[in-house]
Amino acid sequence: MPFLALSPQERESILSFLGIRSEEELFSCIPEELRYAGSLSLEGPYDEQTLRARFPLPREAVLFTGGGVYRHYVPALVDAVAHRQEFVTSYTPYQPEISQGTLQAIFEYQSMMASLTGMEAANASLYDGATALAEAALMSLRIKGVRRILISRATNPTYRAVVRTYLQQVGDVEVHEIPFNPATGSMDISSLKSSLGSDAAFFFQNPNYFGVIEPIEEISRMSTGFALWGVVINDAVSLGVLSPPGTYGSTLVIGEAQSFGNPVCGGGPLLGFFCTTRDHIRKMPGRIVGLTHDHNGKQAFCLTLSTREQHIRREKATSNICTNQGLCALRAALYLSAMGPIGLRKVASQCASGARYLRKLLSAKGMETVFSWPFFHEFVVRMDEKTFERLEQEGIVPGIRIESFYPEISDGVLVTVTEMNTKEDCRCLLTRL
Known part of the structure; x- marks a missing residue:
């Protein structure tokens, strides 16, 4: 679609509606040292053929x-199915029961993720691994008594930054990072022991950001000292050889599943996954597809436990993320089915x-x-x-x-x-x- 620049009259109308006098006032919230003061020296405009000549595809590094x-390698089957026009959308349909094919694909994705992680339930996806961890932290606060969020410092630093962003407006919550052992790169177990408490939720990445496999047995033995604890997976392919987190008692398994059939495209789109136990399924963020029967007794798929997001009042929702990575989840389901x-x-x-x-x-x-x-x-x-x-x-x-x-x-x-x-x-x- 063509780009039509704002006219001076439209700019004035927008500023008047916002109750401000200038563009400088509009962007005053951005620190002055971060704003570019001059005008950009841009060449062109150029036609499409000239642009292609000026910007050739980079050589493969x-x-x-x-x-x-x-x-990771993406089998041809994934693109062949995911590129079908009825699938090319990130949205769960607003009249979901009409789209039984889409719902079944998401249901299969949920089933495979739950099986891989050793958990009892998985949602229909979240934006990315960082969002999944932040939503897990918010979910832990909905469990009575949790006021401390403990995160291993060897967890992906961008994930930790997103958690702090999410929680900075939540009062009376302490975010504490557990240091790592400088010799091994694994978590400092003694620091973890000193932080035990029923008012704390604990999250760590395995394998961690340094690629190190954490001492799971030692950590799981201390799990009763927390209200809940979760494992963050940075590369879901690791689940192909490592023990499912559910087998050693994890309450939550969250992380990034981009590796399942989704190529690296300039950093995105990504695919956050979120798995938990049956006890916590009603507190889990995101949408869930379930299996039921219609009024004729035929098997059908539907959105279940859907008192979440835009279905109810914002302050009562389990999450205020009102969409998901449906197409990426479909690709993950196709990848896992093919492999x-x-x-x-x-x-x-x-x-x-x-x-x-x-x-x-x-x-x-x-x-x-x-x-x-x-x-x-x-x-x-x-x-x-x-x-x-x-x-x-x-x-x-x-x-x-x-x-x-x-x-x-x-x-x-x-x-x-x-x-x-x-x-x-x-x-x-x-x-x-």
């Missing part, structure tokens, strides 16, 4: 990036073995790994900024610099290996160091 968004349990296990195993292969090569080259603890398919190495930037210029992105999130690891680079990284890619990185 060798990527070892992850940190929450992962490059099956054995296929998912193979993908996860390839990721893990590839990461160990690359780590062995880097160690032989003399590169130091920051943490000495079992990991899944990500690990942190020490690499100076000059080497990192040189590799990027040569078309190799060795990982993510984590200094901005963890200043104490100033030269740390989070390296990720998936089944998309070949041994040739690993050797290519090694020869360029």
Whole structure:
């Protein structure tokens, strides 16, 4: 659709309606040092053919990036079905029972996510893993007596930032971060023990942001000391080889399922998932598709337990997110159906073995790994900024610099290996160091 700029009269009308006199007043809430004072020097306009010539597609780089968004292979079947016009929408239909195909797809997605996590119920999706964790924190506050939210500092830093944003307007709530062991990269268990209390909800990521697998048995033994506790999954492919969180007593399992059939598209769209036990299903945010029978006795799908979001008053809703990632959830269901349990296990195993292969090569080259603890398919190495930037210029992105999130690891680079990284890619990185 064409872009039509606002006329001066329309601008004046908008400002008058808002009760302000100028555009400067409209944007006064933005700190002055963050506002650009001059006028942009823009070339053009250009026709479409000229634009394509000026902006060619970038050459494909060798990527070892992850940190929450992962490059996994997407079977052709996923695109073939998901691109059908009746599916291309992120919305649950407003007259949902008319769209039995869409509802069944979401129901299958819920069933598979519940099975993978070892939980009893899953919702129809949330925006992303960060939103899922923030909604889990809000859900924990609806449980009587919870006034402290404990989050492992080794949880994805962007997730932790979203939680703080969500909770900053909620009174009388303390958000406390559990430190990690600087030698192993896993959670500091002694700090966790000192924070035990029935007024606290506890969340940690496994594998954590550094790729380290947390000591689940020790953590689960302390679970009775909390009102509830949840496991955050950064890459759902890890569920192909790791024990389902539900088997060790987790109350909530939340996280990111972009890895299931959704490509990396400039950072999105993503797919948040949220799983819990039957006891907490009525407090769970997001929509839920259930199986029932119509008035003729035929099997039918419907939105169930739908006293949530826009169905009821805002202050009584379990969540004020009124949509979901329906299309991404469909892609996840298609991916899991195509791969099956054995296929998912193979993908996860390839990721893990590839990461160990690359780590062995880097160690032989003399590169130091920051943490000495079992990991899944990500690990942190020490690499100076000059080497990192040189590799990027040569078309190799060795990982993510984590200094901005963890200043104490100033030269740390989070390296990720998936089944998309070949041994040739690993050797290519090694020869360029």
